[in-house]
Amino acid sequence: MEKVTKLPKRAKAKGFLKGFKSFIMKGNVVDLAVGVVIGGAFGKIITSLVNDIILPPIGVLLGGVEFRDLQALISSKPVLDDNGAQVVIDGISQWNNVYIRYGNLIQVILEFLIIAFAIYLVLFFIIKRKEIEQKLIDEENARLEAIEKALHKEEVKEEVIPQDVLLLTEIRDLLKDKK
Numbered sequence: 001m002e003k004v005t006k007l008p009k010r011a012k013a014k015g016f017l018k019g020f021k022s023f024i025m026k027g028n029v030v031d032l033a034v035g036v037v038i039g040g041a042f043g044k045i046i047t048s049l050v051n052d053i054i055l056p057p058i059g060v061l062l063g064g065v066e067f068r069d070l071q072a073l074i075s076s077k078p079v080l081d082d083n084g085a086q087v088v089i090d091g092i093s094q095w096n097n098v099y100i101r102y103g104n105l106i107q108v109i110l111e112f113l114i115i116a117f118a119i120y121l122v123l124f125f126i127i128k129r130k131e132i133e134q135k136l137i138d139e140e141n142a143r144l145e146a147i148e149k150a151l152h153k154e155e156v157k158e159e160v161i162p163q164d165v166l167l168l169t170e171i172r173d174l175l176k177d178k179k
Protein backbone atom coordinates (compact mmCIF):
# COMPACT_ATOMS: atom_id res chain seq x y z
CA MET A 1 0.00 0.00 0.00
CA GLU A 2 1.39 3.37 -1.04
CA LYS A 3 1.75 6.06 1.52
CA VAL A 4 -0.07 9.24 0.55
CA THR A 5 1.70 12.40 1.58
CA LYS A 6 -0.46 15.35 2.42
CA LEU A 7 0.64 18.85 1.61
CA PRO A 8 0.28 21.45 4.34
CA LYS A 9 -2.45 24.02 3.81
CA ARG A 10 0.12 26.76 3.37
CA ALA A 11 1.81 24.85 0.52
CA LYS A 12 -1.57 24.21 -1.13
CA ALA A 13 -2.46 27.90 -0.87
CA LYS A 14 0.95 28.87 -2.28
CA GLY A 15 0.50 26.45 -5.19
CA PHE A 16 -3.00 27.74 -5.83
CA LEU A 17 -1.86 31.36 -5.82
CA LYS A 18 1.10 30.52 -8.06
CA GLY A 19 -1.22 28.79 -10.54
CA PHE A 20 -3.65 31.71 -10.41
CA LYS A 21 -0.83 34.18 -11.06
CA SER A 22 0.34 32.07 -13.99
CA PHE A 23 -3.22 31.98 -15.38
CA ILE A 24 -3.71 35.73 -15.03
CA MET A 25 -0.39 36.57 -16.62
CA LYS A 26 -1.11 34.54 -19.75
CA GLY A 27 -1.47 36.72 -22.83
CA ASN A 28 -5.01 35.61 -23.66
CA VAL A 29 -6.46 36.61 -20.29
CA VAL A 30 -4.76 40.00 -20.32
CA ASP A 31 -5.88 40.59 -23.92
CA LEU A 32 -9.43 39.62 -23.00
CA ALA A 33 -9.44 42.01 -20.03
CA VAL A 34 -8.17 44.87 -22.18
CA GLY A 35 -10.81 44.04 -24.81
CA VAL A 36 -13.61 44.09 -22.24
CA VAL A 37 -12.50 47.46 -20.84
CA ILE A 38 -12.12 49.01 -24.29
CA GLY A 39 -15.43 47.46 -25.39
CA GLY A 40 -17.22 49.00 -22.40
CA ALA A 41 -15.78 52.42 -23.17
CA PHE A 42 -16.62 52.01 -26.86
CA GLY A 43 -20.20 51.09 -25.92
CA LYS A 44 -20.53 54.32 -23.91
CA ILE A 45 -19.24 56.34 -26.85
CA ILE A 46 -21.75 54.70 -29.21
CA THR A 47 -24.59 55.20 -26.72
CA SER A 48 -23.76 58.89 -26.53
CA LEU A 49 -23.48 59.10 -30.32
CA VAL A 50 -26.93 57.55 -30.76
CA ASN A 51 -28.65 59.43 -27.92
CA ASP A 52 -27.05 62.84 -28.40
CA ILE A 53 -26.24 63.08 -32.13
CA ILE A 54 -28.32 60.69 -34.24
CA LEU A 55 -31.71 60.43 -32.52
CA PRO A 56 -32.42 64.13 -31.84
CA PRO A 57 -32.52 65.09 -35.55
CA ILE A 58 -34.65 62.02 -36.28
CA GLY A 59 -36.96 63.07 -33.45
CA VAL A 60 -37.24 66.56 -34.95
CA LEU A 61 -38.12 65.04 -38.33
CA LEU A 62 -40.84 63.00 -36.60
CA GLY A 63 -42.38 66.15 -35.14
CA GLY A 64 -40.29 66.81 -32.05
CA VAL A 65 -40.70 63.35 -30.53
CA GLU A 66 -38.26 62.07 -27.91
CA PHE A 67 -37.55 58.45 -28.78
CA ARG A 68 -37.69 57.30 -25.16
CA ASP A 69 -41.24 58.69 -24.98
CA LEU A 70 -42.56 56.67 -27.92
CA GLN A 71 -45.11 54.21 -26.55
CA ALA A 72 -48.40 52.53 -27.35
CA LEU A 73 -51.25 52.36 -24.86
CA ILE A 74 -52.55 48.80 -24.56
CA SER A 75 -54.74 49.04 -21.46
CA SER A 76 -56.34 51.83 -19.44
CA LYS A 77 -58.36 51.26 -16.28
CA PRO A 78 -59.56 53.86 -13.80
CA VAL A 79 -58.01 53.91 -10.33
CA LEU A 80 -60.73 53.02 -7.84
CA ASP A 81 -60.90 53.76 -4.13
CA ASP A 82 -62.09 51.25 -1.48
CA ASN A 83 -65.75 52.09 -2.23
CA GLY A 84 -65.36 51.40 -5.96
CA ALA A 85 -65.51 55.06 -7.00
CA GLN A 86 -62.91 56.53 -9.38
CA VAL A 87 -60.13 58.45 -7.64
CA VAL A 88 -59.94 62.14 -8.57
CA ILE A 89 -56.99 64.27 -7.46
CA ASP A 90 -57.09 68.05 -8.06
CA GLY A 91 -59.95 67.54 -10.49
CA ILE A 92 -58.00 64.98 -12.56
CA SER A 93 -59.29 61.42 -12.86
CA GLN A 94 -56.59 58.84 -12.13
CA TRP A 95 -55.98 55.96 -14.52
CA ASN A 96 -53.80 52.84 -14.52
CA ASN A 97 -52.29 52.80 -17.99
CA VAL A 98 -50.20 50.00 -19.44
CA TYR A 99 -47.90 50.92 -22.32
CA ILE A 100 -45.59 49.17 -24.74
CA ARG A 101 -42.56 51.44 -24.74
CA TYR A 102 -41.07 50.78 -28.16
CA GLY A 103 -39.03 54.00 -28.37
CA ASN A 104 -36.26 52.71 -26.12
CA LEU A 105 -36.14 49.49 -28.17
CA ILE A 106 -35.58 51.54 -31.33
CA GLN A 107 -32.78 53.39 -29.57
CA VAL A 108 -31.08 50.18 -28.43
CA ILE A 109 -31.41 48.64 -31.91
CA LEU A 110 -29.75 51.71 -33.45
CA GLU A 111 -26.93 51.49 -30.90
CA PHE A 112 -26.46 47.81 -31.74
CA LEU A 113 -26.39 48.45 -35.48
CA ILE A 114 -23.80 51.21 -35.12
CA ILE A 115 -21.61 49.07 -32.84
CA ALA A 116 -21.91 46.11 -35.21
CA PHE A 117 -21.01 48.32 -38.20
CA ALA A 118 -18.00 49.79 -36.38
CA ILE A 119 -16.75 46.32 -35.43
CA TYR A 120 -17.28 45.16 -39.01
CA LEU A 121 -15.21 48.08 -40.31
CA VAL A 122 -12.36 47.34 -37.90
CA LEU A 123 -12.37 43.63 -38.77
CA PHE A 124 -12.68 44.42 -42.49
CA PHE A 125 -9.54 46.57 -42.40
CA ILE A 126 -7.65 44.04 -40.27
CA ILE A 127 -8.57 41.21 -42.67
CA LYS A 128 -7.66 43.34 -45.72
CA ARG A 129 -4.32 44.22 -44.12
CA LYS A 130 -3.57 40.55 -43.45
CA GLU A 131 -4.53 39.66 -47.03
CA ILE A 132 -2.18 42.34 -48.39
CA GLU A 133 0.61 41.16 -46.09
CA GLN A 134 0.05 37.55 -47.19
CA LYS A 135 0.06 38.61 -50.85
CA LEU A 136 3.37 40.42 -50.36
CA ILE A 137 4.82 37.39 -48.57
CA ASP A 138 3.63 35.08 -51.36
CA GLU A 139 5.12 37.38 -54.02
CA GLU A 140 8.44 37.49 -52.16
CA ASN A 141 8.45 33.69 -51.78
CA ALA A 142 7.72 33.29 -55.50
CA ARG A 143 10.56 35.69 -56.35
CA LEU A 144 12.96 33.78 -54.09
CA GLU A 145 11.87 30.45 -55.61
CA ALA A 146 12.45 31.83 -59.12
CA ILE A 147 15.95 32.95 -58.13
CA GLU A 148 16.62 29.57 -56.54
CA LYS A 149 15.40 27.74 -59.66
CA ALA A 150 17.57 29.93 -61.88
CA LEU A 151 20.61 29.16 -59.73
CA HIS A 152 19.77 25.46 -59.71
CA LYS A 153 19.40 25.40 -63.51
CA GLU A 154 22.89 26.90 -63.88
CA GLU A 155 24.25 24.19 -61.58
CA VAL A 156 22.45 21.52 -63.56
CA LYS A 157 23.70 22.96 -66.86
CA GLU A 158 27.27 22.74 -65.62
CA GLU A 159 26.81 19.10 -64.64
CA VAL A 160 24.98 17.98 -67.80
CA ILE A 161 27.35 16.31 -70.28
CA PRO A 162 26.34 16.52 -73.93
CA GLN A 163 25.35 13.30 -75.70
CA ASP A 164 28.23 13.31 -78.21
CA VAL A 165 30.77 13.62 -75.40
CA LEU A 166 29.11 10.75 -73.58
CA LEU A 167 29.24 8.65 -76.74
CA LEU A 168 32.91 9.42 -77.30
CA THR A 169 33.69 8.60 -73.68
CA GLU A 170 31.93 5.28 -74.05
CA ILE A 171 33.86 4.45 -77.25
CA ARG A 172 37.12 5.34 -75.52
CA ASP A 173 36.31 3.06 -72.59
CA LEU A 174 35.44 0.20 -74.95
CA LEU A 175 38.73 0.63 -76.83
CA LYS A 176 40.64 0.54 -73.56
CA ASP A 177 38.95 -2.71 -72.63
CA LYS A 178 39.97 -4.37 -75.96
CA LYS A 179 43.65 -3.66 -75.44
